[in-house]
Amino acid sequence: xxxxxxxxxxxxxxxxxxxxxxxxxxxxxxxxxxxxxxxxxxxxxxxxxxxxxxxxxxxxxxxxxxxxxxxxxxxxxxxxxxxxxxxxxxxxxxxxxxxxxxxxxxxxxxxxxxxxxxxxxxxxxxxxxxxxxxxxxxxxxxxxxxxxxxxxxxxxxxxxxxxxxxxxxxxxxxxxxxxxxxxxxxxxxxxxxxxxxxxxxx
Numbered sequence: 001x002x003x004x005x006x007x008x009x010x011x012x013x014x015x016x017x018x019x020x021x022x023x024x025x026x027x028x029x030x031x032x033x034x035x036x037x038x039x040x041x042x043x044x045x046x047x048x049x050x051x052x053x054x055x056x057x058x059x060x061x062x063x064x065x066x067x068x069x070x071x072x073x074x075x076x077x078x079x080x081x082x083x084x085x086x087x088x089x090x091x092x093x094x095x096x097x098x099x100x101x102x103x104x105x106x107x108x109x110x111x112x113x114x115x116x117x118x119x120x121x122x123x124x125x126x127x128x129x130x131x132x133x134x135x136x137x138x139x140x141x142x143x144x145x146x147x148x149x150x151x152x153x154x155x156x157x158x159x160x161x162x163x164x165x166x167x168x169x170x171x172x173x174x175x176x177x178x179x180x181x182x183x184x185x186x187x188x189x190x191x192x193x194x195x196x197x198x199x200x201x202x
Contacts, residue, residue, distance in 0.1 A: 001044070001045075001048050001172065003045070003142070003143065003172045003173040004173065004175070006035060006041060006044070006045065007030060007032075007034075007035060007143075010034045010035045010037075010038065010041060011034055012030065012031045012032060012033075012034035012035045013028065013029075013030060013031075014028065014029040014030075014031055014198065015027060015028055016029070016193070016196065017185075017187040017188075017192060017193045017194070017195050017196065018195060018196060018197070018198060019195035019196060019197040020117075020179065020197075021117070022117070022118075022179070023181075023182065024179040024180060024181060024182070025179065025180045025181075025182055025185040025187065025188065025195050026177050026178065026179045026180070027177070027178065027187065028175075028177040029177075029198055030115055030143055030145075030175055031198055032069070032073065032114035032115055032142055032143065033069075033072075033114075035142070036072040036073060036076070036114065039076075042072065042073075042076045043076060043079075043080070045076075045142050045172060046073065046076040046077045046079070046080040046142075047080045048172060049077060049080065049140060049142065049170060049171075049172055050077060050080035050081045052151065052152075052170050052172075053081065053110070053138065053140065053170050054081075056138075056151065056168065056170070058108075058110075058137050058138055058168070059108050059137065060081055060083055060108055060109070060110050060137065060138070061083060061084065061107045061108045061109065062078070062083055062084040062085070062086060062103075062107055062108070062109045062110075062134075063075075063077050063078040063081065063083060063084070063085050063086070063109070063110050063112050063140075064085075064086050064087060064088060064109050064110070064111055064112070064125060064129055064134075065085070065086075065087045065088075065111070065112045065113065065125070066087065066088055066095060066111070066113060066121045066122060066124065066125040067087045067088065067089045067090070069113065069114050069115070069121075070087070070112055070113040070114055070121070070122075070125075071087050072114070073112055073113065073114040073141070073142055074087060074112040074113075077110075077112045077140060078112075086101040086103075087101075088124075088125045088128045088129070094124050094127060094128060095121075095124045095125050095127075095128045096128055097128060097129070097132060102132075103129055103132040103133060103134040104133065104134070105133035105134075106133065106134075106135055107133070107134045107135065108134075108135050108137045109129050109134045109135065109136055109137065110136070110137060110138045110139065110140050111125045111126050111129070111136055111138075111139045111140070112139075112140045112141065113139075113140075113141040114141060114142055114143070115141055115142065115143045115144075115145060116139065116141040116143075116144050116145060116147075116148055116150075116163075116169065116171060117145040117147060118145075118147045118148070118160045118161055118162050119139065119147070119148050119161055119162040119163035119169075120162045122139050122141075122162075122163065123162045123163060123164075126139075126167075136167060137167070138167060138168045138169070138170060139163055139167060139168070139169045139170070140169070140170040140171065141169070141170075141171045142171065142172055143171060143172065143173060143174075143175050144169065144171035144173070144174050144175070145174075145175055145176070145177070146158070146174050146175065146176035146177075147160045147161045148161040148162075148163050148169050149161070149165075149169065150169045150170060150171040150174065151168050151169065151170050151171075153171070153174055154174070155174050155176065182195075
C-alpha cells in the first residue's frame, strides 16, 4: 500500500508553513483527520495495520487510544482486529480512564495513535493502563514521524523518542519531514507567511 498516496488523495499531506506541537516549524504536515473522515479509507489503513499486528503473533485483547487524536484510529483498528476499543483522556500531567471503561489485570492492550511523533501521548496512555493492571504489549499508528523505530522500518530511533525500546511499534510508513527551531526557520527568515497550527492542540 502506498500510504503517502492515500494521504495525498485525502488532502491530508499538507504543504505550507506549520507550527508543530513541539514548537518547531515545518514545511509539511500530516493531518490524519482528513483521511479518517472517510470510513472506507480508514478501514483500508487499519485493515493493513491489523494484518501487520496479526503477522507478529502478538496477542491483543483491547485497543486503547489517547483522546482526542487517536480515538478514530483506535476504534477502526479495534474493528479490524475484532477486539474491544477504549480510550483515555487528559488529566493534569497525564491521562486517565473514564466513562465507565475498565481494564482487567493482565489484559493485553495495544496503544493506538493516528500519528506517532515522539510518542509522548502514547506513553502517557500506556502508563494510565499499566497503573490499572493492564499489560501494554505494543504501540501502533497509521503513520510514524520518524523519531521512533517501527517494526520493519529502516529508520533508527532518535533520542527524542519517548517510547520504550522493548515494546514494538507498528506503523504503516515513516514520514520524516525537516523541522526547524523558530529562530532558524527559513520560511520565517524569508517572511513568507506566519506559521499556522493545523493540529488538534490549541
